[in-house]
Amino acid sequence: MxxxxxxxxxxxxxxxxxxxxxxxxxxxxxxxxxxxxxxxxxxxxxxxxxxxxxxxxxxxxxxxxxxxxxxxxxxxxxxxxxxxxxxxxxxxxxxxxxxxxxxxxxxxxxxxxxxxxxxxxxxxxxxxxxxxxxxxxxxxxxxxxxxxxxxxxxxxxxxxxxxxxxxxxxxxxxxxxxxxxxxxxxxxxxxxxxxxxxxxxxxxxxxxxxxxTFEDQEEQTFNILKTVYKKALASLDIIATEEQLRLHHDICSSKILSKFSEYEACYYWLESLKLKNDLKREYNRKVFNHIITEQFFFLSKKASSFGLKTLWFFVRKSLKNKWIINPKDYSKLAVRCALKYDKFEFKLT
Missing domain, CATH: 3.90.550.10 (Spore Coat Polysaccharide Biosynthesis Protein SpsA; Chain A)
Known part of the structure; x- marks a missing residue:
């Protein structure tokens, strides 16, 4: 056969x-x-x-x-x-x-x-x-x-x-x-x-x-995923430190941010990835900036408990980097920030 x-x-x-x-x-x-x-x-x-x-x-x-x-x-x-x-x-x-x-x-x-x-x-x-x-x-x-x-x-x-x-x-x-x-x-x-x-x-x-089994074990999850993060970041010639790997995980995971300083640090890590790719051109520049924009929005959702401070930071940094804000996403984030929403899932009806 x-x-x-x-x-x-x-x-x-x-x-x-x-x-x-x-x-x-x-x-x-x-x-x-x-x-x-x-x-x-x-x-x-x-x-x-x-x-x-x-x-x-x-x-x-x-x-x-x-x-x-x-x-x-x-x-x-x-x-x-x-x-x-x-x-x-x-x-x-x-x-x-x-x-x-x-x-x-x-x-x-x-x-x-x-x-x-x-x-x-x-x-x-x-x-x-x-x-x-x-x-x-x-x-x-x-x-x-x-x-x-x-x-x-x-x-x-x-x-x-x-x-x-x-x-x-x-x-x-x-x-x-x-x-x-x-x-x-x-x-x-x-x-x-x-x-x-x-x-x-x-x-x-x-x-x-x-x-x-692992979703509530943040530290164990990080220790497993960082093996892949290291390899992924190496594609941009980044030999990531433990601190940088944690920032990357904070961006990727559904973890709600507890301090505004964490939100800022994650943003600057995203910005550094954009600059690295601008130099190395590992990924199509326009496409990579689109992905970074999406990750910044995803990150900002997890910082909406800080209220309008987060929304203002999101708008300023998006405009600075010429990251195009989807009007629907902006509306969702604005509502979340106005309510100081402190959970990840949120539906705007």
Whole structure:
């Protein structure tokens, strides 16, 4: 039998509650020429029994006796995949029926792209509470990866496998929660990416998810993510100090700023990144300034508890740097600052 066009890789560990739904969302795709490579990472519950109950010949199971971790499973999938393309899916998430059809179509008609992702929605029970809208422009994606992994949501990524193997790209098995960010950043140094501007993946927020485990442990999260920050900043010839790495993390995370001086320090760090890129031209200058502008707005939202002082600082510095302020964003920030809002999420209706 000939190899399939696509390998869909699903690492899993103790996923008995939702893995059936996840498998069904793959098997019910409109695109059918794939293998579903499930790697059972030493599950201790009934996950293996549920997988084994399926008779679809497209399912291929690798059963590990001991738990090796998500990065190990992803590397094993990269090694064992038989498809021309590989797509990831988590064992508690859901794929929209046309996801693979639309990503395959994009990659087959754009041979200069090494991969593409999609938008994703986050849900709990049956309620969607957040949508990640990632860029389609490859230059914006590349520049935005300096700050955030969601520029290519790893769970939605479909990759051209020959390119991944050509450059020896693998997941760092020493990283606990940022192995996906690290991998996608490394890929972006070699491959051109885009994102389909449509929600084709549904990410389940659960109490057992890895990110849920770490989200309240700020220091531990920083110590893990700074490995990737160092590499990203090195692209601008910056050998970042511990203090600079913390500033960078303060900008990237959803942490609310407690002192106005922290807000100012983060702004000056953003300004220094802009000046570095102006000199090195690692990233398209216009695109990079757009990304910096977005990060400054994101940062200012986290400083809105300081009131109109933040709004005035935001306007002055934006005008000084010729960073174009989106009127809608300005209105949102103005309301937040007027209310001295001290939480991250805020909707202006």
């Amino acid at each position: 000939s190899n399939p066009i696509l390998t869909v890789a699903m690492p899993t560990y103790n996923a008995e509650k939702h893995i059936g739904e996840a498998i069904n969302s793959v098997l019910n795709q409109t695109f059918e020429d794939f293998e579903l490579l499930i790697i059972n990472d030493g599950s201790l519950d009934h996950t293996l029994e549920i997988i084994s109950s399926y008779t679809d010949p497209r399912i291929r199971l690798i059963d590990l006796e001991k738990n090796k971790g998500i990065a190990h499973c992803r590397n094993l999938a990269l090694q064992e995949a038989r498809g021309e393309f590989i797509a990831w899916t988590d064992s508690d998430d859901l794929n929209e029926p046309t996801r693979f059809e639309k990503q395959i179509y994009f990659l087959q008609h754009n041979p200069d792209f090494g991969g593409c992702g999609t938008w994703l929605s986050r849900f709990k029970d049956s309620k969607t509470h957040y949508v990640t809208k990632a860029y389609s422009n490859p230059e914006k994606i590349r520049a935005a990866l300096l700050f955030k992994p969601a520029s290519i949501p790893n769970a939605t990524a479909m990759l051209r496998l020959a390119e991944i193997r050509k450059y020896g790209l693998r997941y760092n098995e020493s990283l606990k929660i940022s192995e996906d960010y690290d991998f996608i950043f490394n890929c972006s140094r070699h491959l051109k990416f885009s994102n389909i501007q449509e929600i084709l993946y549904r990410y389940r927020d659960s109490e057992t998810s890895i990110m849920k």
